[in-house]
């Protein structure tokens with residue numbers, strides 16, 4: 571078979587794989603198939619500047635359209651892949667069959683639905699794609715009542731943008747604190763305070779049992795009997811990795827498509843990259859599935875190298891960020907609920923860091939408006955430093971000196 575790569579999914583990971591293949595000198599055909607009508611784009615701004623109307627759509631694109639034309643990368647948009655046959659081809663729902671010596675699964679994830687009555691009413695939205703944002707962005711006007719289900723990063727970022735646009739925002743979180751799965755209580759408390767000061771009604775320990783309205787949502791109903799009047803609802807309760815194609819092809823799947831450090835799946839010549847993968851990370855000594863730009867781009871580059879015969883294992887300390895109001899939160903490493911938590915600086919201010927230690931080893935840092943802590947922590951975590959707790963707690967002592 572002639573040299574050919576078909577990439578399923580035109581998100582950041584799929585787009586980056588195609589770009590890196592050509593940049594690495596791949597001279598076969600490259601086809602990227604994606605079900606959205608857009609060329610590969612970056613999602614983070616969807617809950618930040620793009621939602622706020624501060625960024626044009628073109629600024630989301632990984633590369634301009636001409637880039638793909640000039641490099642002979644075929645983009646098949648609005649197209650759905652039904653099945654893959656490793657080492658042979660990719661079948662699309664319109665009947666077309668693409669020959670594929672190598673296949674890269676970059677299928678990402680889809681929003682987790684909320685299976686309650688009224689979830690199909692008009693005015694109830696999710697947030698994953700450009701089209702999702704375009705469906706509700708114009709409705710975020712002064713005095714619009716917005717209810718957000720889920721107090722994770724995306725929900726809180728939307729709350730910050732909508733509040734700035736003048737909406738009356740309520741955040742409904744099922745557990746006892748926002749950011750429960752991802753950060754220490756001190757970080758949750760900080761964001762709860764900041765949002766409340768901005769006028770957001772943050773409610774924890776509330777479970778949404780349904781939405782009511784004739785055809786358009788008018789109220790959110792909770793299991794404790796409370797009701798919240800609303801004009802718009804945004805549900806942000808996580809994603810489900812798209813693994814069905816891999817499963818149907820008999821590939822190993824366990825909380826994501828199982829890949830090795832070179833992004834190789836259990837089937838020869840099939841690779842997987844981005845949010846849909848479960849991969850090993852030697853630096854962390856564990857397998858994990860990540861939902862982050864850094865991982866999507868790095869795995870895309872890794873897959874391209876593997877296809878080019880220059881396979882190099884991918885392992886990076888994961889990092890992520892969130893923008894809310896004037897606060898840039900930068901996170902590096904993966905923390906667990908049992909980690910020892912040390913606060914650097916004053917958590918009542920808008921600039922401090924939260925450090926996580928496991929058996930004395932620095933494993934993660936959340937830096938709030940402290941970019942230097944973030945940069946130094948990346949190296950310190952990779953070096954598995956065991957800092958003195960008192961010095962770590964002192965914001966005047968640079969992390970790099972520990």
Ligand SMILES: Cc1cc2nc3c(=O)[nH]c(=O)nc-3n(C[C@H](O)[C@H](O)[C@H](O)COP(=O)(O)OP(=O)(O)OC[C@H]3O[C@@H](n4cnc5c(N)ncnc54)[C@H](O)[C@@H]3O)c2cc1C
Nearest residue numbers: 579581582583605613614651677678679844845861862863
């Ligand atoms: C609102 C929002 C804010 C975010 N903010 C941040 C942030 O601040 N920092 C950060 O690091 N990360 C952030 N993320 C996460 C980050 O955007 C993702 O980790 C990244 O986009 C993953 O890229 P991906 O290519 O793996 O998957 P995706 O972006 O999900 O792309 C996969 C694409 O493949 C398509 N597809 C799936 N199956 C098929 C099929 N069978 N046929 C055709 N097409 C298919 C999907 O529809 C999708 O278009 C954010 C995400 C969202 C939604």
